[in-house]
Amino acid sequence: MQNKAGIGTRTKLMQGNEACALGAIAAGVRFFAGYPITPSTEIAEDLSALLPRVGGKFIQMEDEIASISAVIGASLTGTKSLTATSGPGFSLKQESIGFAAIAEIPCVIVNVMRVGPSTGVPTAPSQADVMQARWGTHGDHPVVVLCPSSVAETYTLIIEAFNISEKWRIPVVFLMDEGIGHMREKIEIPNSDELKIIDRVRPVCNPNDYLPFDADKGDGTVPPMADFGTGYRYHLTGLTHDKTGFPTTQRPEVDALIRRLNSKMDKAKQEVTFIDEVLMDDADIVVFAYGISARAGARAVREARESGISAGLLKTKTLWPFPDEYVEEIASQVKAIIVPEMNMGQLVLEVERAVKGRTKVISLTRVDAEPISPDEILSALKGV
């Protein structure tokens, strides 16, 4: 372990990647499979040391696809399972993420974003995988995407990622970036009794009566999930399937499955939406930001206030499902929404969709491998 400091104490200096690994352990993760890739490798390195200490297991697989596949396999045994990667590896994992979505297998995929496409700049931050995280695999699939903007937030948010994944039986993509992954900040590690940890619901019925994809007895959305090897003896497939888990091409059954899967996004929306409001009470210009860009946004808003501009910051930790009703409501109260992103303007498209023309939306983009600076946002605030 890199961090020899403060063993046994709760105040630590650590990287975002280390916080991700430690938060995952706190969330109950006991399996990690991964493949080395910059800038996410420290997550694998840390978990290779941490997991066996808590009886968990780490495996470095032969490639990125094998890693996500092994994670799904391990999750089927009832183990909370994680993989971590960056751009090229995230592209490779897409097909299996789709499998996790259709077979409803909880798992979390960390993507520490770097500049792309292709090999790009491995050692510099980017926010250009926002759309890929939502739409990367083929087909209409549900996926929740969370994005931390500090080391401390990485620790707590990865726990939320697992809670959401377990509760909704849905893959959760955890979008970090090189800046957050590699920066070190002081964090206070929460006590384990302060944390809310959610585990998937398991069936209590007689194995003979178990229908693995029948959600009717619950809220109609998420069926209970049996661990492999516990006598339920059921079938899972990436084909469209009926309530028994067996393949079907019957139109009403296909329709029911795809609609039920996607309904998770709507039903979960409220409870998976995490937005911090900073100086928003009387704000008439809003910076809507996430990840490392939200840090520049915070400084810009503070400085704008000093020069008499009523600026506020909405820092969203949830990128998908996009909090459109929330943004729509804000839109009617402000003169402009500025959206700074380290990409060519991805989440701003969702903001524009949600705003429906009610206010001005300004896109600030930066793609030179450097984080957006507070000055860039400040001058946009002044320009409104």
Added chain:
Amino acid sequence: MYKEIRLSGTGGQGLILAGIILAEAAGVYDGYNVIQTQSYGPEARGGASRAEVIISDSVIDYPKVTSPDIVLIMSEQACDKYGNQVKTGGIVLLDDTNVDSRPVLDGASIIALPITEIARHDVGRQVVANVVALGALVGVSKVVTPEALEKAVLSRVPKGTEDLNMKAFHMGLERGRRAMTEHETP
């Protein structure tokens, strides 16, 4: 209090570790808020290397250094690149074992010390130049307490090298303090 510190030099000089130690001293042992970042080339040795630390008693929003209060320069290349990027009233601490030129500064101080030479001859191992530099940096700037830095050094250096590193730290601290006194009393 809000201080930005930039440590710059060449890969292999241990500047990223120095940045981590400084940040840990400030954050874990002195109780400030702190952020440490770095940039480095793909090569482990020889490329340009830079670590940045921000120390504050309030929340630190933007994690990058924009206008440093203290700049450590350990290579000629770093001097060219970062030598004159220092705040008015700030300090440039320069290792004159490796750096011959001097940045032209307006309203900031230059403190030159033979940091690598001190490590090599007075301490006995060139590899601890980064810890000599940290000592000197604390000596000239008081940005963290010597006690905090000492603890942070001990928690981060390899087992068995504690005495060597303590020697390096105290030599650097002493030389830094002395240089600052000389600088302030012309």
Added chain:
Amino acid sequence: MAKPITYYLRTDKMPHIWCEGCGHGIVLSAVLRAVDSLGLDKDDVCVVSGIGCASRAPGYLDFDTLHTTHGRALAFATGIKTMKPNLNVLVLTGDGDLAAIGGNHLIHAARRNINLTTICFNNSIYGMTSGQYSPMTPTGKMATTAPYGHIEEPFDLCELVFSAGASFVARGTCYHANPLSKLIAKAIAVNGFSFVEAISQCPTYYGRRNKMRDALVMLDWQKEHAVTKRAASRLSPEELKDKFIIGELGTRTRPEYTERYESIIKAATKETDDNV
């Protein structure tokens, strides 16, 4: 006393999707007779597959069954086995699924020597997509993507997997169904990565294009071309041309992956205790 094969089948999921004359049912019954001969409890067996005709097999089996993505069955199975080492994990796969798109996972699972049993239903063709050449299609044969005859050489899968580090490799055929079942039983019993190549027939997409329209002709071909190791040792290289060897082709004892991992856990938890 052997249980009827239907004991292990989800008979309500029949009829199966395989064509008339397909050899996969014979291989599958060999697998089930092997499971039965070992007296394994149905709750302790997990079957994983990829994509393709052979990979549809798990759907008909009354175990925990997982039909995954194309080529990745071994990777999924590795996750299951790592976290539930007591489960008997069988991977049922075809030659395209295993040797082409899944080839990397195959050699690495063998190298790791993780206690999985892989049965390759080798019919030398992509049947599910109606007859494209696979890494196991013999040179000169016809396929929808080899309309002028195939110009590549196939793998010797058993040699490949054994070289990569497997504990057990064997080859059988549908024609030699009983010996095949015994080989599979041996493979399951091995503590390490075990591999059985089961030569199967696809009259619909391979046979029809290669002058073996009739499944019986294809079974005859298996009978004529398979030789045991002992028989092979008496044949000249000339006589061995076009023949393939069946039976156990390699065994070795090596430490098994999940057992080795237990020693890591022991060492790591001891280290943690020491720190407290």
